[in-house]
Amino acid sequence: xxxxxxxxxxxxxxxxxxxxxxxxxxxxxxxxxxxxxxxxxxxxxxxxxxxxxxxxxxxxxxxxxxxxxxxxxxxxxxxxxxxxxxxxxxxxxxxxxxxxxxxxxxxxxxxxxxxxxxxxxxxxxxxxxxxxxxxxxxxxxxxxxxxxxxxxxx
Amino acid sequence: xxxxxxxxxxxxxxxxxxxxxxxxxxxxxxxxxxxxxxxxxxxxxxxxxxxxxxxxxxxxxxxxxxxxxxxxxxxxxxxxxxxxxxxxxxxxxx
Numbered sequence: 682x683x684x685x686x687x688x689x690x691x692x693x694x695x696x697x698x699x700x701x702x703x704x705x706x707x708x709x710x711x712x713x714x715x716x717x718x719x720x721x722x723x724x725x726x727x728x729x730x731x732x733x734x735x736x737x738x739x740x741x742x743x744x745x746x747x748x749x750x751x752x753x754x755x756x757x758x759x760x761x762x763x764x765x766x767x768x769x770x771x772x773x774x775x776x777x778x779x780x781x782x783x784x785x786x787x788x789x790x791x792x793x794x795x796x797x798x799x800x801x802x803x804x805x806x807x808x809x810x811x812x813x814x815x816x817x818x819x820x821x822x823x824x825x826x827x828x829x830x831x832x833x834x835x
Numbered sequence: 836x837x838x839x840x841x842x843x844x845x846x847x848x849x850x851x852x853x854x855x856x857x858x859x860x861x862x863x864x865x866x867x868x869x870x871x872x873x874x875x876x877x878x879x880x881x882x883x884x885x886x887x888x889x890x891x892x893x894x895x896x897x898x899x900x901x902x903x904x905x906x907x908x909x910x911x912x913x914x915x916x917x918x919x920x921x922x923x924x925x926x927x928x929x
Binding site: 719720721722723724725726727743758761762763764765766769776779780782784786787788790791792793794795796797798799806807808809811832834835 | 837838839840842844846847848849850851852853854855856857858859860862871874881906913914915916917918927929
């Protein structure tokens, strides 16, 4: 494994977590048609409407993709939402997410992500050449410490 | 961040900052801060981008933007240069 491979693994980790979480929810909720759920949560203070008989998590009012009201647990909503913010696989992307910050609200719902990305190759931007990860590796300006990508660029 | 909550984020130095709401969530980016002259905030779909071009001659520090973002078309601050940062604030609307 090269350092570039290791950094690609950091990028792909979110996808692995997302896949595992979705798979777990599908297994735990065999009657749910996951691809038919629109993972909405209503209001600034979502109201708990019950307990999921499958996983025991809180349930909330939501919608299916036709707009019909349904009740879904937070685990299911979060699995669908996490899947929606996963990365394009590293072998199909010219940029890598080096620090994926999943945003979660105070009620435990995933609401989005801040992807901090760097190009693999150098790119010309309006202010000059944006060094790519390969160049940073060659210049010894990027390292991986405890799973975190650290750049010391000059 | 629930509906009506504020979302704030800063990039790492000289990195892209991409804010992507999850499925079922929408937000409005209300301000952006960019250190580098010439770089502009963008809408981004994971492959293509469209620039909200303000000016080519000043830093586009916008304190009164209304850039709607969804899971499929979202927001990107492009890298600003060595040692320079980008940031944004948004309000979750759905």
